[in-house]
Amino acid sequence: MKAVVFHEHGDVDKLVYGEANDPKISPYEVLVKVKACALNHLDIWVRQGLRGIEIPMPHILGSDIAGEIAEVGTEVKKFRAGDRVVIAPGVRCRKCVYCNTNRDSMCEKFKIMGFQVQGGYAELAKAHVDNIIPVSEKLSFEEWAAVPLVFLTAWHMIISKAKIKPGECVLIHAAGSGIGSAAIQIARLAGASVIATARGAEKREKAKQLGADEIIDYSKEDYAEKAKSLTHNKGVDVIFEHIGTDTWEKNLQCLAKGGRMSVCGITSGPTATIDIRSLFMRQHVIYGCYMGSKKELLDVLNLVESGRLKPVIDSVFPLQKAKEAHQRMLNRDNFGKIILEI
Numbered sequence: 178m179k180a181v182v183f184h185e186h187g188d189v190d191k192l193v194y195g196e197a198n199d200p201k202i203s204p205y206e207v208l209v210k211v212k213a214c215a216l217n218h219l220d221i222w223v224r225q226g227l228r229g230i231e232i233p234m235p236h237i238l239g240s241d242i243a244g245e246i247a248e249v250g251t252e253v254k255k256f257r258a259g260d261r262v263v264i265a266p267g268v269r270c271r272k273c274v275y276c277n278t279n280r281d282s283m284c285e286k287f288k289i290m291g292f293q294v295q296g297g298y299a300e301l302a303k304a305h306v307d308n309i310i311p312v313s314e315k316l317s318f319e320e321w322a323a324v325p326l327v328f329l330t331a332w333h334m335i336i337s338k339a340k341i342k343p344g345e346c347v348l349i350h351a352a353g354s355g356i357g358s359a360a361i362q363i364a365r366l367a368g369a370s371v372i373a374t375a376r377g378a379e380k381r382e383k384a385k386q387l388g389a390d391e392i393i394d395y396s397k398e399d400y401a402e403k404a405k406s407l408t409h410n411k412g413v414d415v416i417f418e419h420i421g422t423d424t425w426e427k428n429l430q431c432l433a434k435g436g437r438m439s440v441c442g443i444t445s446g447p448t449a450t451i452d453i454r455s456l457f458m459r460q461h462v463i464y465g466c467y468m469g470s471k472k473e474l475l476d477v478l479n480l481v482e483s484g485r486l487k488p489v490i491d492s493v494f495p496l497q498k499a500k501e502a503h504q505r506m507l508n509r510d511n512f513g514k515i516i517l518e519i
Contacts, residue, residue, distance in 0.1 A: 180299035181499040181517075182235040184352060186226030189504055193498045197237070200303040205251040205308045209264060213493075214297035215241035216502055216515040217326050217355065218444055223292055224503070239297030239517070240266040242289045242304075243312070243322040253306045261318075263478075264297070265308040266290045267328050267468055279452070281470040289468065298499055300519055305491035308488035310475070311484060323355070323488035323514035324466065327475045332359040333469030334417060336367060343368030345414035348404055348431065350374050350424060352384035352392065353512040356441070358489040361387045366485060369415070372407060374400050374414035376509070383512050386488070412436060414429045422446030434459045441466040489513030 180197035211472050222237045249256050256262070261385035269276045272321040275283040290296045290304065292374040302356045312321050318341040334469050335341050346362045351357040365388035373389040375381050381392040391407050403411055412433035418424065419442030426449065428438060440463060455461075481484040491511035496519045505511055 178300040178452065179496065180237055180517075182237050183224055184299075186224065186516060189224075189500045189507075191224065192500050194499065197235075197299060199400050200301055200361045202248060202250050202303050203249040205306055206250045206303050207246055207253055207256060207306055208248040209242060209244045209262060209263075209304065210247040211297050211300055211302050211519045212244040213519065214239040214243075214321040214517045215326070215355070216506055216517065217241065218442065218506065219289070219292060219326075221503060221506065230293075233295065235424075237295045237298050237302075238291045239299070239302075240292065241322045241325045241327075241514075242266075242290065242297035242302050243318040244302075244519075245287075246309075247301065250306070251302070255350050256306065256309060256311075261321075262309050263312050263313065263321050263325055264290060264302065265310055265471055265474055266329075266422045267471065267474075268294060268305070268308060269471070271307055279377050279470040279472045282467045288414045291324075298484050298496065298517060304519045308470075310478065312478070315482060316488070319350070319490060319493055319516045319518065320488045322516055323490050324478065324481055325474060326357040327359045327514070328363070328481070328486060328488075329469045329474045330441055330466065331356050332477050334441055334464070334466045334472050335360060335363050335415070337473060338464040338466055339415045339439045341367050341369050341415050344370075346370045346408055347415040347417060348372045348374070348400075348413040348428075349356035349389070349417040350420050350443075352387070352389060353380040353509070353513065354419070355489070355511075355514040356419055357417075358384075358387060358513045359486075361389050362486050364388075364415075364417075366480070372413060380512050386513065401431040404431040408433070415439070418442075419481055420445050422449050425449035427450070429455060429461065432459070432461055434447055437462045437464065439466050441468075493518050
């Protein structure tokens with residue numbers, strides 16, 4: 178099969194398009210003919226290398242996979258060749274207390290497609306039947322691939338962890354990112370008002386079209402001061418945080434008393450300082466979030482199927498242009514998901 182692989186960590190030039198071995202499936206696995214695979218910032222981190230984490234080499238990236246079933250294992254009864262499916266990105270053990278109580282990502286054996294196991298930058302990908310989810314023809318393969326990881330993570334952060342309520346105000350960083358564009362929709366669906374940050378007039382306008390009530394250009398304004406002003410100095414009730422070092426301290430400055438911050442990423446760096454006195458005096462709550470459960474993903478997919486949530490696609494690249502796709506994400510030129518078409 179054709180695939181994009183890397184043999185060592187490094188810059189985008191480490192990605193190589195060429196021949197790779199076809200995956201071999203076990204009796205309980207399914208082989209998927211990949212039609213589309215979405216990029217996530219996780220792909221960049223994995224390619225660059227994460228300290229203390231080893232991955233199989235040579236490695237195939239790609240957590241969000243949509244396609245048609247090519248082959249099923251001998252013990253797989255509910256799927257057949259030709260079925261349209263997505264692959265749930267979270268690989269769980271299915272046996273522990275966490276998996277049995279819909280807390281999959283706390284499972285000791287939890288892994289992510291394209292991270293600790295081989296992913297979807299390829300013509301074929303395999304997964305356990307537990308990870309195979311049927312999808313309809315209402316959306317294209319590119320649209321289905323734009324959904325799983327970002328909508329699942331955003332749902333987990335906003336609904337499951339922060340438990341946002343109608344009428345509350347949420348600050349969502351980087352509206353143009355895949356996860357930011359998903360978070361705006363989920364927050365609005367929950368009845369919250371949305372303040373989003375974005376850079377440039379085009380991204381601000383697109384964020385507005387998605388449902389953001391106010392958009393702050395973080396390259397021109399102090400977003401913390403602006404957020405406080407927009408909330409009449411109260412501060413926001415919930416912060417959707419996936420930036421890291423650059424935003425951490427200002428986030429806490431504009432978080433209301435008793436406010437909650439859900440955290441899932443560190444695109445600007447992993448370290449920050451905190452005034453512990455402010456944390457307990459203002460009674461803030463900080464949630465660490467790591468993707469979500471299969472049940473949450475099924476809830477999200479049902480909302481997408483009904484049209485209440487919509488994937489946002491920035492651009493589509495052929496598989497052999499994976500380097501250019503990575504560079505577009507690194508440049509922060511995208512609004513929504515970047516897709517590889519296979």
